[in-house]
Amino acid sequence: MRLFAAVFPPSDAVGELAHALVPLGRLPGAEALRWTGRDTWHFTLAFYGEADEEETADLTARLARAARRCAPVPLRLGGGGRFGDRALWAGLAPDSGRTGLMRLARSATAAGRRAGLVPEEDRPRFRPHLTVARSRGLVDLRPYVDELQRFQGSLWTAGELVLVHSVPPPGGVPGARPRYEALERWALEG
Template identity: 55%
Template sequence: MRLFAAVLPPPAATVELAAAVAPLHALPGADQLTWTGRAGWHFTLAFYGEVEPETLPELYTRLGRAAHRNGAFQLRLKGGGTFSNRVLWAGASGGLPPMRRLAESAAAAGRRAGVSMEQHRVYTPHLTIARNRTDIDLAPYAAALATFEGQAWRAGELSLVRSNPPQPGVPGARPRYDTLTSWPLGE
């Protein structure tokens, strides 16, 4: 199964972001982007890819330890940006140092559990809003989010999430995410 560790924003934060994102759907080319929905909004901390079922008990143990060693922190959704004109994202502010430490702990938990972490990169906190598979310039979209700043919220859990790919051949189908389990931070 395809897994990742994440911090999930609370519903109030996703409502705020949805209100900021709604006007972007009126920008030129918006209908050609693949938009993520509120149900899929998350901050990926560590991407594990395909994980064998027999690895899960050790991964659960390691992630539980990582959560215990990292305390809760304040976050807020803020601004936006792009990755190589392929991904439009919303950023974060507030407890970024503890979030980065949690991301490193989640990646280390995966490695110690035997998960191949070959795709591990320097952590950039972001929440994916849309993907661009065309040549649409995402700069105006990111600029429209530049002044967005949501209310602060407490990030208090580390979640292990399963990614279910979209159904092939279904226009507009999106991946579905199921939280397998969560651990409270610092407890």
């Protein structure tokens, strides 16, 4: 099964972001974007790829330990960016607990590495983001990023680490998206 570790924002934070995205839907080219669903918005801390039952059990035990060592993290959604003209994302406000989230991401990555799911050399730089739209490169995302820069949500606390199973969409269904199922949840206790 395809796995990743994540932090999901609470419904209030998700609602604030959804409200901030409404004007973006009126920008030129917005109809060509595939907007992601609110229920999928999350910060990916570590991506593990395919794991069998034994690897999943090992990873689960390691993530439980990591959650016990990491403290809850105060966060605030704010601003945004893009990955080329392929993905539009919302980020964290500068006054947010970026350092705490990065620490949690390092712990989640280390748990995956020790479980044999993340190669030592496979360490991309962690950039906390929630993907809100995708494009096939047909839309200039710069005006969307400019609009998102004005957004700053309310402070909330990330108090939970989640192991997620990414269920691929059914083949041959246009516009189908993966479904995310929480396999395990751990309170951050550090």
